[in-house]
Amino acid sequence: MRRGMALREIAHIGREAPELAAYQQEPPQMASGSPGKCGYLRLDFARRSRRSVLAHMERRAPSLVQRALYWDEAMPHMPCVFMISTSGCLLQGDRQALDIYMAAGACGHVTTQAATKIHAMSHNYAAQCQHITLEEESYLELMPDPVIPHDNSRFFSTTQIAIHPTATLLYGEIVTSGRKYHAADGGFNFDLYSSSVTASTSDGAELFSERYLLTPKTQPLNNVGVMGEFSVFGNLVLLTPARHHAAILQQSQPIYDAAAGIASGASLLPNQCGVIFKALGYEAHQVKSAMRAFWQVARQEITGASLMPAFLWR
Incomplete structure (x- = not known):
């Protein structure tokens, strides 16, 4: 059984990152990485007979998960887990770590309960570290909801993946410009x-x-050649055996439709390890729809199963 990350390790996430050198001052409230500000989740999935299970879970507040659910009728053997934060948002000095282990032949779907909001900061930063390990023939969908960086916020994220050549990982990330309809923010006002x-x-x-590395106050993102008029960015990494690549790319044609507010496209990753899909949109729901379309193509090709209809509230 693997050991979870120590509190000290989590508290030091981002300490050596050069882009965070100007944001190392401690908050005047609780110090960065203090108990209650240092969340940890460890999720181990394993195959049990005809279905997979969440075989082991370790958590440290404010990170939390409840029991695994089997609501995906297209893949009824796959446990679905919602990651929850009891703090409701990320504040200055917050640190969180996620450790997911997929045993041989296991499958799982992991998402969040809602969008991740990164609140305004006057000191320090918020950070997360993710370690994802996939053994032989395992399958994981890690599809969190969008990140909303409020004005003057700073966020540092690092994700390390170790994957067997026969395994599949679908990992998504959506970043919005912030609260673009909020008069005091207006979008692209994070640090x-x-x-x-x-x-x-x-x-x-x-x-x-x-x-x-996005620093919109010094390098504007709404310029031509960056994001232009778009406000939301989506990144979807698919690591899967090479036999699936051509079929997925063939069904994922590039799109640019300014009137509809969406631009997207897919390309091969190096070393024949997978495909990467990127999307830009005016609104989060447009990027999520584009990513779901790619997700559907990938899941159908790899597992033979379709996606369930999106929940009305998501």
């Missing part, structure tokens, strides 16, 4: 959003690495 994703094989050979 910093830093996200990196690195994937390697089970034996440590690197597959791909992607990092983007």
